[in-house]
Amino acid sequence: MTLAQHMGYMIGYIILLGMAVGFTANFISLEDKFLVKLDHVEDSVVANRVVRCFSDEKEFGVINTAKLNDETLERCLGDKYLLNIKLTRTEGEDIRIETGTLGQARVVNRYVVADGKAAKLEVGYSLK
Amino acid sequence: MMSNEITDLIVAYALLFLVIIIAAVGFGPLDKKSFENDIKFSDDERLFLLNYLKTDVGDKKIADMIAFNENGDANSLKDLQGASRNILRFYGFNGRDYVLRVQYPNGDVKFLTASREGDLPSPEPRVDNRFRELEKYKTELGNGEKIRIPSMNSGLIIVELEVEDE
Numbered sequence: 001m002t003l004a005q006h007m008g009y010m011i012g013y014i015i016l017l018g019m020a021v022g023f024t025a026n027f028i029s030l031e032d033k034f035l036v037k038l039d040h041v042e043d044s045v046v047a048n049r050v051v052r053c054f055s056d057e058k059e060f061g062v063i064n065t066a067k068l069n070d071e072t073l074e075r076c077l078g079d080k081y082l083l084n085i086k087l088t089r090t091e092g093e094d095i096r097i098e099t100g101t102l103g104q105a106r107v108v109n110r111y112v113v114a115d116g117k118a119a120k121l122e123v124g125y126s127l128k
Numbered sequence: 129m130m131s132n133e134i135t136d137l138i139v140a141y142a143l144l145f146l147v148i149i150i151a152a153v154g155f156g157p158l159d160k161k162s163f164e165n166d167i168k169f170s171d172d173e174r175l176f177l178l179n180y181l182k183t184d185v186g187d188k189k190i191a192d193m194i195a196f197n198e199n200g201d202a203n204s205l206k207d208l209q210g211a212s213r214n215i216l217r218f219y220g221f222n223g224r225d226y227v228l229r230v231q232y233p234n235g236d237v238k239f240l241t242a243s244r245e246g247d248l249p250s251p252e253p254r255v256d257n258r259f260r261e262l263e264k265y266k267t268e269l270g271n272g273e274k275i276r277i278p279s280m281n282s283g284l285i286i287v288e289l290e291v292e293d294e
Contacts, residue, residue: 004135010143018150031162044169051175061179090218111176111219116184118215 039106047108049077050085050123055112063087063114063121068095084124091117102126173273173289176219181277181287185211194287195280198232205238213241225292231269233283239266 053076056062065087073083082100089095092115103126110121181191185207188196193208212228227242272290279285 004132004139007139010139011146014143014146014150018147018153021151022153029161033162033164034167035164036167040167040169044171048171048175059182061175062182090214108172109219109222110172111179113179113182113184118183118218120219 043106043108046077046081046125047110047121047123050083051110051112051121053077054121061110061112063112063119065095065114068097070097070099073097073099080128081125082128086122086124087112087114088120088122089114089117090119091115100128168293170273172221173291174275177273177275177287177289180212180215180289181275183211183215190215191277194230194285195277197230197238198279198281198285209240216241216243221291222294224294227270227272227290229266229269229288229290231286231288233279233281233285237267237269 050073051061051063053072054063054067056064068085068087073085077083082102083097084099084102084105085097087095102124105124105126107122107124110123112119112121181189181194183190185193190208190211193204193211197204197208216226216228221243225243228240229237230240231237269286269288270290272288274286274288276284276286
Protein backbone atom coordinates (compact mmCIF):
# COMPACT_ATOMS: atom_id res chain seq x y z
CA MET A 1 0.00 0.00 0.00
CA THR A 2 1.60 3.28 -1.09
CA LEU A 3 0.69 6.95 -0.73
CA ALA A 4 0.30 7.21 -4.49
CA GLN A 5 -2.52 4.66 -4.38
CA HIS A 6 -4.55 7.00 -2.13
CA MET A 7 -3.72 10.16 -4.05
CA GLY A 8 -7.39 10.91 -4.93
CA TYR A 9 -8.54 10.66 -1.30
CA MET A 10 -5.62 12.78 -0.14
CA ILE A 11 -6.36 15.55 -2.63
CA GLY A 12 -10.06 15.49 -1.68
CA TYR A 13 -9.17 15.69 2.00
CA ILE A 14 -6.74 18.56 1.46
CA ILE A 15 -9.28 20.51 -0.62
CA LEU A 16 -11.95 20.05 2.09
CA LEU A 17 -9.49 21.07 4.78
CA GLY A 18 -8.43 24.07 2.72
CA MET A 19 -12.06 25.15 2.24
CA ALA A 20 -12.75 24.85 5.96
CA VAL A 21 -9.63 26.86 6.78
CA GLY A 22 -10.61 29.42 4.14
CA PHE A 23 -14.13 29.88 5.53
CA THR A 24 -12.81 30.19 9.08
CA ALA A 25 -10.14 32.69 8.10
CA ASN A 26 -12.65 34.73 6.14
CA PHE A 27 -15.11 34.74 9.05
CA ILE A 28 -12.59 35.86 11.65
CA SER A 29 -11.18 38.55 9.39
CA LEU A 30 -14.49 40.45 9.19
CA GLU A 31 -14.89 43.24 11.63
CA ASP A 32 -17.71 45.71 12.23
CA LYS A 33 -16.84 49.09 13.60
CA PHE A 34 -19.56 51.25 15.05
CA LEU A 35 -18.63 54.89 15.09
CA VAL A 36 -20.27 57.22 17.55
CA LYS A 37 -19.82 60.89 16.82
CA LEU A 38 -19.63 62.69 20.14
CA ASP A 39 -21.06 65.88 18.65
CA HIS A 40 -24.23 63.97 17.76
CA VAL A 41 -24.46 62.53 21.26
CA GLU A 42 -24.09 65.99 22.79
CA ASP A 43 -26.73 67.43 20.40
CA SER A 44 -29.09 64.66 21.38
CA VAL A 45 -28.52 65.03 25.11
CA VAL A 46 -28.79 68.83 25.18
CA ALA A 47 -31.88 68.96 22.93
CA ASN A 48 -33.67 66.22 24.86
CA ARG A 49 -32.88 67.87 28.19
CA VAL A 50 -34.30 71.15 26.95
CA VAL A 51 -37.44 69.42 25.66
CA ARG A 52 -37.79 67.53 28.96
CA CYS A 53 -37.26 70.78 30.87
CA PHE A 54 -40.15 72.61 29.20
CA SER A 55 -42.49 69.62 28.81
CA ASP A 56 -45.59 68.91 30.81
CA GLU A 57 -45.25 66.25 33.48
CA LYS A 58 -45.21 62.78 31.82
CA GLU A 59 -45.82 64.32 28.36
CA PHE A 60 -42.41 64.47 26.73
CA GLY A 61 -42.55 67.00 23.90
CA VAL A 62 -45.81 68.67 24.93
CA ILE A 63 -44.48 72.11 25.87
CA ASN A 64 -45.89 74.02 28.79
CA THR A 65 -45.33 77.62 27.66
CA ALA A 66 -45.57 78.85 31.26
CA LYS A 67 -42.30 77.02 31.95
CA LEU A 68 -40.43 78.80 29.16
CA ASN A 69 -38.12 81.11 31.07
CA ASP A 70 -34.45 81.53 32.03
CA GLU A 71 -34.90 80.22 35.56
CA THR A 72 -36.40 76.90 34.50
CA LEU A 73 -33.70 76.51 31.87
CA GLU A 74 -30.89 77.17 34.33
CA ARG A 75 -32.41 74.76 36.85
CA CYS A 76 -32.54 72.01 34.20
CA LEU A 77 -29.19 72.51 32.49
CA GLY A 78 -26.97 74.16 35.05
CA ASP A 79 -24.33 76.60 33.92
CA LYS A 80 -22.23 74.50 31.55
CA TYR A 81 -23.77 75.86 28.36
CA LEU A 82 -24.84 79.19 26.92
CA LEU A 83 -28.23 78.61 25.34
CA ASN A 84 -30.39 80.32 22.80
CA ILE A 85 -33.86 78.77 22.63
CA LYS A 86 -36.56 79.67 20.16
CA LEU A 87 -40.04 78.18 20.12
CA THR A 88 -41.69 78.75 16.74
CA ARG A 89 -45.42 78.15 16.79
CA THR A 90 -47.92 77.72 13.97
CA GLU A 91 -50.36 79.76 16.02
CA GLY A 92 -49.18 82.52 18.33
CA GLU A 93 -45.97 84.43 18.62
CA ASP A 94 -42.50 82.94 18.82
CA ILE A 95 -40.88 82.73 22.25
CA ARG A 96 -37.15 83.30 22.72
CA ILE A 97 -34.88 82.68 25.69
CA GLU A 98 -31.21 83.63 25.67
CA THR A 99 -28.74 82.97 28.44
CA GLY A 100 -25.84 84.81 26.77
CA THR A 101 -24.12 85.40 23.47
CA LEU A 102 -23.19 82.10 21.90
CA GLY A 103 -19.71 81.38 20.62
CA GLN A 104 -19.32 78.50 18.17
CA ALA A 105 -22.95 77.49 18.41
CA ARG A 106 -24.54 74.21 17.43
CA VAL A 107 -28.23 74.30 16.61
CA VAL A 108 -30.64 71.38 17.00
CA ASN A 109 -34.33 71.34 16.13
CA ARG A 110 -37.08 69.30 17.69
CA TYR A 111 -40.73 69.01 16.71
CA VAL A 112 -42.91 69.68 19.74
CA VAL A 113 -46.52 70.47 20.53
CA ALA A 114 -47.41 73.82 22.13
CA ASP A 115 -51.05 74.50 23.06
CA GLY A 116 -51.99 71.41 21.09
CA LYS A 117 -50.56 72.83 17.86
CA ALA A 118 -47.42 72.10 15.87
CA ALA A 119 -44.33 73.92 17.10
CA LYS A 120 -40.60 73.81 16.55
CA LEU A 121 -38.08 74.11 19.33
CA GLU A 122 -34.76 75.42 18.11
CA VAL A 123 -31.96 74.83 20.60
CA GLY A 124 -28.73 76.71 19.97
CA TYR A 125 -25.92 76.05 22.44
CA SER A 126 -22.24 76.53 23.02
CA LEU A 127 -19.92 75.81 25.93
CA LYS A 128 -19.37 78.66 28.39
CA MET B 129 15.54 3.32 -2.97
CA MET B 130 12.57 1.28 -4.22
CA SER B 131 10.55 2.74 -7.10
CA ASN B 132 7.44 2.83 -4.84
CA GLU B 133 9.28 4.97 -2.33
CA ILE B 134 10.42 7.38 -5.05
CA THR B 135 6.82 7.73 -6.29
CA ASP B 136 5.62 8.33 -2.70
CA LEU B 137 8.25 11.00 -2.20
CA ILE B 138 7.15 12.80 -5.38
CA VAL B 139 3.49 12.50 -4.36
CA ALA B 140 4.30 13.77 -0.84
CA TYR B 141 6.03 16.84 -2.30
CA ALA B 142 3.07 17.43 -4.65
CA LEU B 143 0.63 17.19 -1.70
CA LEU B 144 2.79 19.49 0.41
CA PHE B 145 2.77 22.03 -2.43
CA LEU B 146 -1.06 21.70 -2.66
CA VAL B 147 -1.43 22.25 1.10
CA ILE B 148 0.72 25.39 0.91
CA ILE B 149 -1.32 26.79 -2.02
CA ILE B 150 -4.68 26.11 -0.34
CA ALA B 151 -3.53 27.46 3.02
CA ALA B 152 -2.19 30.60 1.32
CA VAL B 153 -5.53 31.11 -0.43
CA GLY B 154 -7.41 30.35 2.81
CA PHE B 155 -5.43 32.76 4.96
CA GLY B 156 -5.13 35.38 2.26
CA PRO B 157 -8.11 37.41 3.48
CA LEU B 158 -6.62 37.63 6.96
CA ASP B 159 -6.05 41.32 6.34
CA LYS B 160 -8.89 42.64 8.47
CA LYS B 161 -11.89 43.71 6.44
CA SER B 162 -13.70 46.25 8.51
CA PHE B 163 -17.08 47.78 7.90
CA GLU B 164 -17.66 51.14 9.45
CA ASN B 165 -21.16 52.00 10.54
CA ASP B 166 -22.11 55.38 11.88
CA ILE B 167 -24.39 55.14 14.89
CA LYS B 168 -27.37 57.27 14.01
CA PHE B 169 -29.29 59.05 16.71
CA SER B 170 -32.78 59.23 15.29
CA ASP B 171 -34.42 60.75 18.38
CA ASP B 172 -35.38 63.74 16.21
CA GLU B 173 -37.56 61.47 14.08
CA ARG B 174 -38.87 59.49 17.06
CA LEU B 175 -39.86 62.65 18.86
CA PHE B 176 -41.44 63.97 15.69
CA LEU B 177 -43.62 60.85 15.33
CA LEU B 178 -44.62 60.94 18.99
CA ASN B 179 -45.64 64.60 18.87
CA TYR B 180 -47.10 64.45 15.36
CA LEU B 181 -49.69 61.99 16.69
CA LYS B 182 -50.50 64.35 19.57
CA THR B 183 -50.94 67.42 17.33
CA ASP B 184 -54.44 68.90 17.19
CA VAL B 185 -55.96 69.58 13.80
CA GLY B 186 -59.28 71.34 14.23
CA ASP B 187 -61.00 69.40 16.98
CA LYS B 188 -59.17 66.14 16.41
CA LYS B 189 -55.71 64.81 17.06
CA ILE B 190 -53.69 63.34 14.18
CA ALA B 191 -53.71 59.94 15.96
CA ASP B 192 -57.54 59.97 15.94
CA MET B 193 -57.62 60.97 12.28
CA ILE B 194 -55.33 58.07 11.40
CA ALA B 195 -57.42 55.62 13.43
CA PHE B 196 -60.76 56.87 12.01
CA ASN B 197 -59.35 56.76 8.49
CA GLU B 198 -58.98 52.99 8.70
CA ASN B 199 -62.61 52.57 7.67
CA GLY B 200 -62.86 56.04 6.18
CA ASP B 201 -63.53 57.47 2.77
CA ALA B 202 -61.28 59.33 0.34
CA ASN B 203 -62.18 62.68 1.94
CA SER B 204 -60.98 61.70 5.41
CA LEU B 205 -57.71 60.55 3.86
CA LYS B 206 -57.41 63.87 2.02
CA ASP B 207 -57.88 65.79 5.28
CA LEU B 208 -55.23 63.66 6.94
CA GLN B 209 -52.83 64.11 4.02
CA GLY B 210 -53.40 67.89 4.00
CA ALA B 211 -52.81 68.20 7.75
CA SER B 212 -49.70 66.01 7.57
CA ARG B 213 -48.35 68.02 4.63
CA ASN B 214 -48.75 71.28 6.58
CA ILE B 215 -47.07 69.88 9.69
CA LEU B 216 -44.14 68.44 7.79
CA ARG B 217 -43.66 71.55 5.67
CA PHE B 218 -43.64 73.59 8.85
CA TYR B 219 -41.04 71.38 10.50
CA GLY B 220 -39.04 70.74 7.35
CA PHE B 221 -36.29 68.42 8.68
CA ASN B 222 -33.60 70.97 7.75
CA GLY B 223 -34.24 70.54 4.05
CA ARG B 224 -33.80 66.75 4.09
CA ASP B 225 -36.18 64.64 2.01
CA TYR B 226 -38.83 62.67 3.85
CA VAL B 227 -41.84 60.47 3.30
CA LEU B 228 -44.64 59.67 5.74
CA ARG B 229 -46.83 56.59 5.37
CA VAL B 230 -49.29 54.62 7.45
CA GLN B 231 -49.99 50.89 7.35
CA TYR B 232 -53.27 49.47 8.64
CA PRO B 233 -53.54 46.01 10.19
CA ASN B 234 -54.93 44.56 6.93
CA GLY B 235 -51.60 45.46 5.26
CA ASP B 236 -53.00 48.43 3.35
CA VAL B 237 -50.40 51.23 3.11
CA LYS B 238 -51.58 54.82 2.69
CA PHE B 239 -49.21 57.53 1.60
CA LEU B 240 -49.58 60.66 3.72
CA THR B 241 -47.02 63.14 2.47
CA ALA B 242 -43.47 63.57 1.18
CA SER B 243 -40.98 66.35 0.69
CA ARG B 244 -41.19 66.23 -3.09
CA GLU B 245 -44.75 65.32 -3.85
CA GLY B 246 -44.32 66.59 -7.40
CA ASP B 247 -42.08 63.58 -8.00
CA LEU B 248 -44.73 61.13 -6.91
CA PRO B 249 -46.70 59.19 -9.50
CA SER B 250 -49.52 60.88 -11.31
CA PRO B 251 -52.86 59.08 -11.75
CA GLU B 252 -52.16 58.57 -15.48
CA PRO B 253 -50.87 55.09 -16.15
CA ARG B 254 -47.14 55.00 -16.88
CA VAL B 255 -45.08 51.86 -17.12
CA ASP B 256 -41.47 52.98 -16.92
CA ASN B 257 -39.16 51.75 -14.17
CA ARG B 258 -39.13 55.09 -12.43
CA PHE B 259 -42.89 54.90 -12.05
CA ARG B 260 -42.69 51.40 -10.58
CA GLU B 261 -40.02 52.57 -8.17
CA LEU B 262 -42.13 55.54 -7.06
CA GLU B 263 -45.23 53.39 -6.78
CA LYS B 264 -43.34 51.08 -4.41
CA TYR B 265 -42.14 54.11 -2.46
CA LYS B 266 -45.76 55.15 -2.08
CA THR B 267 -47.36 51.81 -1.27
CA GLU B 268 -44.80 49.89 0.79
CA LEU B 269 -43.23 50.60 4.14
CA GLY B 270 -39.49 51.25 4.12
CA ASN B 271 -36.77 51.31 6.77
CA GLY B 272 -37.78 54.52 8.51
CA GLU B 273 -38.70 55.18 12.12
CA LYS B 274 -41.98 53.59 13.07
CA ILE B 275 -44.52 54.19 15.78
CA ARG B 276 -47.51 51.98 16.50
CA ILE B 277 -50.97 52.97 17.63
CA PRO B 278 -53.94 50.71 18.34
CA SER B 279 -56.44 50.16 15.59
CA MET B 280 -60.19 50.62 16.23
CA ASN B 281 -60.81 47.14 14.88
CA SER B 282 -57.95 44.97 16.06
CA GLY B 283 -54.21 44.98 15.69
CA LEU B 284 -51.84 47.89 15.35
CA ILE B 285 -51.51 50.74 12.91
CA ILE B 286 -47.91 51.54 11.94
CA VAL B 287 -46.96 55.11 11.14
CA GLU B 288 -43.62 55.36 9.38
CA LEU B 289 -41.42 58.36 8.75
CA GLU B 290 -38.44 57.92 6.46
CA VAL B 291 -35.99 60.81 6.41
CA GLU B 292 -32.94 61.16 4.20
CA ASP B 293 -29.61 60.85 6.08
CA GLU B 294 -27.76 64.07 6.87
